[in-house]
Every structure is written in structure tokens, then in C-alpha cells.
Amino acid sequence: MSPQSSLSDDLTAAQRCLDELTRTVDRLERQVGTGLEIRRVRSDADHLRESLALLRAASPATGSASTVRPEMVTIPDKPYDHGLWSDVDDEGVGAKDRHAP
Numbered sequence: 001m002s003p004q005s006s007l008s009d010d011l012t013a014a015q016r017c018l019d020e021l022t023r024t025v026d027r028l029e030r031q032v033g034t035g036l037e038i039r040r041v042r043s044d045a046d047h048l049r050e051s052l053a054l055l056r057a058a059s060p061a062t063g064s065a066s067t068v069r070p071e072m073v074t075i076p077d078k079p080y081d082h083g084l085w086s087d088v089d090d091e092g093v094g095a096k097d098r099h100a101p
Contacts, residue, residue, distance in 0.1 A: 011056050018052060021045055 025045050029038050 007059060011052070011059060014052055015056075018045070018048055022049070 022045055025038070025042055029042070032038055
């Protein structure tokens with residue numbers, strides 16, 4: 001079994017466990033009501049569901065976009081046009097015709 005197949009299997013197993021947890025929380029809520037404690041458990045289960053979805057999206061086993069490299073941008077070696085900076089002060093130094101107090 002390849003590592004990617006194992007990862008996909010593990011993600012699927014985790015999803016099944018999370019689905020069972022959600023069903024169990026539903027049953028508990030019917031038994032104990034909608035108090036603070038059950039709302040916290042439901043919130044935690046929802047966070048797990050979101051985290052698992054993010055993990056699945058980032059997983060190379062699912063063919064996600066994270067395996068695609070971003071486009072390279074070439075930055076030229078020639079100096080920048082100094083006219084681009086004519087209306088700004090030198091950072092931390094101030095304007096050329098002024099001095100610090």
C-alpha cells in the first residue's frame with residue numbers, strides 16, 4: 001500500500017469517526033438538552049469537522065491545489081526608476097530638506 005493511499009484511507013476513517021461523533025452528540029443532546037456543556041461539545045465537534053476538511057484539502061492524496069506550484073515571477077536586476085520614489089520620504093530618515101528635532 002502506498003503512503004498516499006494510506007493517507008487517504010486514514011482521512012476517510014477519521015471522517016467516519018467524526019460522523020459517528022456527530023450522531024452521538026445528537027443523541028446526547030436529545031437526552032440532556034441544549035445546555036452549555038452540550039453546546040461546547042457540539043462546537044468542538046464542528047471545529048474538528050472544519051479542521052479535517054482543511055487537512056483533506058491540503059493533503060496531496062486528494063489532489064489538492066496545494067501540490068501545484070505558484071507561478072514564478074522574474075525580478076529584473078536593473079535598478080528601479082528613481083522617478084517612482086520622488087514623492088516619498090526616506091523611511092526612518094525624513095525628507096532631504098528637513099532634519100529631526
